Amino acid sequence: MAKPMRARFSRRQLLSSTAALLCASSRLRGQDDATFSTEIKVVNLLAVVRTKKGEIISGLSKNDFTILENARPQTIRYFSRETNLPLTLGLMVDTSMSQHRLLDAERSASFHFLDRVLRENTDQVFLMQFDMAVMLRQALTSSRSQLEDKLAYVDTPTRNELALQRGGGTLLYDAVFQASREIMMSQRNRKALIILTDGVDTGSDRTLSDAIEAAQRADTLVFSILFSDPGAYDFSLGEPNGRRVLERLAKETGGSFFEVSKKQSIETVFSLIEQELRSQYSLGFVSDQPVRVSEFRTLQLNTKLKGLVVQARDRYWAQR
Missing domain, CATH: 2.60.40 (Immunoglobulin-like)
Structure with a gap:
């Protein structure tokens, strides 16, 4: 006789507990709704x-x-x-054939810039190169040594790679789009892309407007650096006015446009970007x-x- 009594008591207890849980759940849902409705963006x-x-x-x-x-x-x-707010930077280097003779200077200036700007354990940097493909050389890191190692491998395509792709290419718009959507979108710090290129895009699936919109949605500034080799053979059939492209990328994202010239070296440009980042x-x-x-x-x-x-x-x- 004792067992049925315990069983009946257990059922009553279960019903009582269930009712209590439902009431509590209702109260919690009310709290969630209130939190959602008053969310501050x-x-x-x-x-x-x-x-x-x-x-x-x-x-x-x-x-x-x-x-x-x-x-x-x-x-x-x-x-x-x-100026001590954490910083997330993307260093993006054009490695198409038109940039071949400029890469040594770009690698050297890039490393010295990162050496001055990057605060280990506070800031993060990723390294991306683009030519006929977009390649993430180094994911986000605070390590100067990792970035230096990967910068050494940033180079133009080999002859075999060019042969496989039936020529060259410069996927500038695709690179900006991917960097913004796949990396910067999820970051919550100060964010900026630094792009070294002649501004000529050939072969991208995305348009210039797509690239700009992706950066805007990711709240990412673009610092565009026009660095071109007047003596390079023109492999492209793309947008001829690289200056206009890079000016738009910078202006419409809140960044700045720079041009490397006889009067303004790549080192000087990086110093100007450093000054700007420290004065925001x-x-x-x-x-x-x-x-x-x-x-x-x-x-x-x-x-x-x-x-x-x-x-x-x-x-x-x-x-x-």
Whole structure:
């Protein structure tokens, strides 16, 4: 007789416990719904401020800036002049045949730049090369030695590789698209791509607009460096105006365009990029416009001070 009593008691206990769990689950779901409905999405911008002569200005405060989103004023909630924020960099090197005679200089300048800029255990860098294919030489790392080792292997295609591909190619747009979508999208630090190329794309599946949009969605600046060899044979049948391509990549992502010339060496260009990275302002706002549909929204960051020019991206992807 004792066993049935225990069994009946057990069933009552089970029913009581189940009811309690359902009530608790209901309360938890209510908490989850409340959390979801009040989720705060911060829109972050990185900016550099210059005089009209190009001199970088530091020392500005939050009150010196204004932000418009879709032409509507927004309140700047977060502001920092700190240059110690973690940095995620992508170093991307054009290794098509037109760049063959420039690679030694590119490798040397790249390593010295990383040696000065990279803070081990704080910053991360990946190394990518592109020609008739896109190749990730080194995944994200904080190790200078790993990057130096992999830079040594950045080179133009062999004759056998060219023969297999029936000629050359420069998948610039594909490289920017892949770097942005597959690497930068998941990163949450300051993000920038540094691209060494003559700007001529041949053979990419993606367009220039695709590449720019991917970088914008990943909140990634592009520093484009036009480095061309006037004596190189033109293997390409692609976009002839490399300058125009690289200027667009930089301008529409909030980065900068540079050109290596007799007056400005590759080492000088890297020094200018280093200075810019160390002089960025970080600003953030929470939009007062609900995101009902995922879309691009325009941004306009200005300073209240006369005679200064603000360099920042002009739109962002508002994710629902």
